[in-house]
Amino acid sequence: MAALILAIDQGTTSTRAILFDAKLKPVALGQREFRQFYPKSGWVEHDPEEIWSSVLVTCRSALRKARAKPQAVKAIGITNQRETVVIWNRRTGKPIHKAIVWQDRRTAAFCAALKAGGHEPLFSARTGLLLDPYFSGTKIRWLLDNVKGARDKAERGELAFGTIDCFLIWRLTGGKVHATDATNASRTLLFNIHSGQWDDELLRILGIPRSLLPDVKDCAADYGETAAELFGAAIPIRGVAGDQQAASIGQACFEPGMMKATYGTGCFALLNTGTQAVASQNRLLTTIAYQLDGKRTYALEGAIFIAGAAVQWLRDGLKLVKTAGETGKLAAAADPTQHVYLVPAFVGLGAPYWNAEARGAIFGLTRATTKNELAQATLQSVCYQTRDLLESMRHDIGHAQKTVLRVDGGMAASDWTMQYLADMLDAPVDRPPILETTALGAAYLAGFHAGLLPEPARFAEGWKKQKRFTPKMKAVERETKYAGWKDAVRKLLA
Numbered sequence: 001m002a003a004l005i006l007a008i009d010q011g012t013t014s015t016r017a018i019l020f021d022a023k024l025k026p027v028a029l030g031q032r033e034f035r036q037f038y039p040k041s042g043w044v045e046h047d048p049e050e051i052w053s054s055v056l057v058t059c060r061s062a063l064r065k066a067r068a069k070p071q072a073v074k075a076i077g078i079t080n081q082r083e084t085v086v087i088w089n090r091r092t093g094k095p096i097h098k099a100i101v102w103q104d105r106r107t108a109a110f111c112a113a114l115k116a117g118g119h120e121p122l123f124s125a126r127t128g129l130l131l132d133p134y135f136s137g138t139k140i141r142w143l144l145d146n147v148k149g150a151r152d153k154a155e156r157g158e159l160a161f162g163t164i165d166c167f168l169i170w171r172l173t174g175g176k177v178h179a180t181d182a183t184n185a186s187r188t189l190l191f192n193i194h195s196g197q198w199d200d201e202l203l204r205i206l207g208i209p210r211s212l213l214p215d216v217k218d219c220a221a222d223y224g225e226t227a228a229e230l231f232g233a234a235i236p237i238r239g240v241a242g243d244q245q246a247a248s249i250g251q252a253c254f255e256p257g258m259m260k261a262t263y264g265t266g267c268f269a270l271l272n273t274g275t276q277a278v279a280s281q282n283r284l285l286t287t288i289a290y291q292l293d294g295k296r297t298y299a300l301e302g303a304i305f306i307a308g309a310a311v312q313w314l315r316d317g318l319k320l321v322k323t324a325g326e327t328g329k330l331a332a333a334a335d336p337t338q339h340v341y342l343v344p345a346f347v348g349l350g351a352p353y354w355n356a357e358a359r360g361a362i363f364g365l366t367r368a369t370t371k372n373e374l375a376q377a378t379l380q381s382v383c384y385q386t387r388d389l390l391e392s393m394r395h396d397i398g399h400a401q402k403t404v405l406r407v408d409g410g411m412a413a414s415d416w417t418m419q420y421l422a423d424m425l426d427a428p429v430d431r432p433p434i435l436e437t438t439a440l441g442a443a444y445l446a447g448f449h450a451g452l453l454p455e456p457a458r459f460a461e462g463w464k465k466q467k468r469f470t471p472k473m474k475a476v477e478r479e480t481k482y483a484g485w486k487d488a489v490r491k492l493l494a
Contacts (some may be wrong), residue, residue, distance in 0.1 A: 001072045002015045005447045006062065007439040009053055010164050011243065012101065012265040013312075015051065015056035018436060019066050019073070020443045022452050026434065028068070038097060042105035042347060044083035045098040048086050052171055052291065054388030055405045059231060059353065070233035076172075076226065079246035079438050079448030080164040085139040087150065087161050087212070091373045093175055096159065097147050100139040102158075103266075103347045107138035108356040114138075119205060124191045126199055128277060128286030133348075133356055134303065136163060141206050154209045155182030161212040163187070165240050169223050172237060177224035179215040181240040182291035190215070193277060194290055196296060211250045219245070220449035239445025244268040244301065245290055249445065250437030251406040252460035253289075254297075259393070259403045262438065263411035266350070267307035267382055269389045270299040273397070282392035283352045292456070300396055302351040302389030306344040306360075307382045308411050311344070314378055320371040328416035330375035341488035342366040342377040352392045355493060356476060363488045384485040385422040390425055404428045406465075408437040413471075424482065425475035426463050433466040 002021060003258040009016040014034065016489055032054040036180045037045040063070065083102035100106070111131045116119065120131045129135055141163055144151045151158050162170065166180040185198075190208065192199040198213050217223065223237035241249060248270045251260040256274035261267055270289060277286050277298040289299035311324045321327055343349075345358040349397040362377065389402070405427060412418055412431055422429040434440055447453035471478075 001069065003074045003452055004066070004072045005066055005075050005077065005443045005450075005452065006059060006073045007077045007443040007446070008056060008059065008168065008244070009439040009442065010051060010078070010168065011105070012081045015054035015058050016436070016439060017055070017062040018104040018439045018443070020440070021445070024440060024443060024447070024453070026436070028062045030058030030065065032058050039235070040106070042108070044101040044103045044347070046084065046101055046331045048088070048095040048167060051099070053169070056169060056230065063231065070231040070235060073235045073451035074452060075236050075238040075446035077442030077444070078165050078168055078225065078237065079241055079243050079442035080168070080184070081135045082163060082184055082242040082244065083139070084164050085135055085136050085161065086164065086167040087122050087140065087143050087159050088167065088170070090158055090160050090175070092170065096150055097143055098165070100143065101283055102134055104139065105348055105356050106131040107142050110138050110141065110259045111279035111356070113316065114205070122244040123189060123202060126194070126202060127189055128193050129189055130283065130285070130354055132247065132354055134350070135187060137191045137206050137208065139486060140208050144208070153214055157211040159212055160214070162214055165242070166214050169237060172226045172230065173224040174227040175266070179217050179223055181217055181219045181221070182246040182288050182296065183219060183242040184240070186288040187218045187242060188383045192294070193298070195288065198302065214453070218292055218294065220292055220445045221448070236450065237446075239442055239447075241290060241441060241445060245288070245446070246441035247408055247438040248272070248289055248299065248441070249264070250373060250439070250441030251404065251408060251432065252463040254456045254460050257403065259407070260408065261386055263307050263382065263407065263409035263476065265307065265309045267386060269306035269393070271303045271393050271397070272402070273300055275299050278396055279393070281353055282395050284349070284389070284392050285398060300393050302392060304382070304385045305347050305350045306359070308409070310342065310344040310381060311376045311411070314375060316383070319372060324410070326413045327375040327379055330372045331379050331416050334372040334376035338364065338369060338379040339371045339484055340365060340369060340372050341485055341494045342374070342381045343488050344378070344381050345492060352388055353494045358492060360373055361492050363491060380420060381415065382411065384388070384482065386421060387424050387482060394396045406432065407433065408435050410435070418469045419472070422469040422471050423478060426471050426475075426478060429469040430465040431469070433464060470494065473492045
């Protein structure tokens with residue numbers, strides 16, 4: 001029976017389960033979308049039970065499509081939307097509230113109060129993060145303060161907190177394991193990324209009982225095994241990483257200076273900085289890229305909240321396209337004499353602006369503007385935001401070296417967008433054959449710990465590009481277009 005690895009990729013809008021063989025070639029895929037809840041402006045929630053159901057359905061679907069027996073699966077790897085928060089009852093396993101999603105902005109006022117109180121330098125120094133609603137810590141505080149009886153139960157040790165990976169591990173193991181990995185822990189505002197421990201002073205400031213928190217493990221580690229009745233056999237869980245770190249691993253960005261960008265609901269760019277946790281002077285994040293054998297590797301990260309979600313808005317909100325794939329053709333047909341800019345701050349602006357109150361706007365509309373120009377402005381906005389991140393990273397690391405950018409995620413399939421990205425960055429953009437690099441990274445971690453796959457350096461030797469996009473735009477045109485973007489952002493923030 002050939003050995004298989006099962007990767008669970010639990011994303012913001014859908015769950016994927018992908019079976020890989022021992023050479024990390026995809027064998028079968030199960031996928032299911034789930035509902036998004038928007039109870040108030042700026043609030044975003046998921047139903048944890050619906051997420052759990054989607055995981056079971058997609059895993060079973062992948063096994064069925066591959067005609068694989070569960071005994072053939074030697075390890076499970078989990079990757080997940082990161083800062084999304086679930087709190088559940090330890091006895092029943094039932095969530096006390098819907099999951100609060102990473103995009104949610106309900107704690108903006110609390111974050112502002114913490115900043116006004118002078119706390120941000122301490123949080124940044126220890127966690128590498130900023131005081132923003134994006135991160136898990138203030139969401140936990142909100143749940144404890146707003147769900148009836150939650151704080152009392154938490155103080156008595158009756159509740160458990162987890163990011164989505166942690167919640168799934170609890171459910172998959174039948175409540176036997178309450179654990180997360182270092183990358184997910186590093187996104188909570190509660191974890192000291194230098195000592196590798198939960199930070200009691202930060203917990204005290206946020207008013208969060210330590211009893212809520214999971215154990216923190218390496219990305220490749222023993223996370224228990226699934227209850228046998230779920231899939232027909234107990235399967236070891238051996239790898240966990242947050243989605244952006246998993247994508248960086250899947251892109252084999254193991255050397256300092258290597259950079260990847262993942263274009264999903266949002267866009268997240270990570271630059272490997274090795275064993276040095278570089279403190280950003282440009283409002284980027286310092287985060288754990290991965291932790292193996294107890295050793296932490298760090299990265300600078302820039303987070304763009306809206307990337308593919310803007311294309312979804314064109315499709316589902318404005319009904320301008322029926323499929324996301326149409327946008328590239330529309331953009332190519334746009335009138336070159338028009339200069340339309342979309343600033344997609346639908347849930348605020350992420351790095352390097354970090355403005356939770358900003359909202360989206362379109363600049364440069366004329367009577368001649370059509371859906372072609374709107375589609376082009378939407379795709380271009382992702383490229384402009386990526387340049388914002390790259391410029392900030394170059395300043396932080398102290399040189400303007402032209403980094404090759406490795407890309408993945410749904411939008412990376414668009415040739416038009418990737419060419420414009422290369423033009424705007426004035427740097428090569430490499431796209432691999434497998435765009436599901438997030439799942440690939442989770443599968444690698446699980447397979448590595450299970451002894452099926454080689455160490456990172458040998459894994460990296462096998463990385464290949466499917467296509468390289470090289471800059472073609474003239475420097476004057478590039479800088480003129482980027483200046484127009486910066487002007488649009490200034491107007492929005494004003």
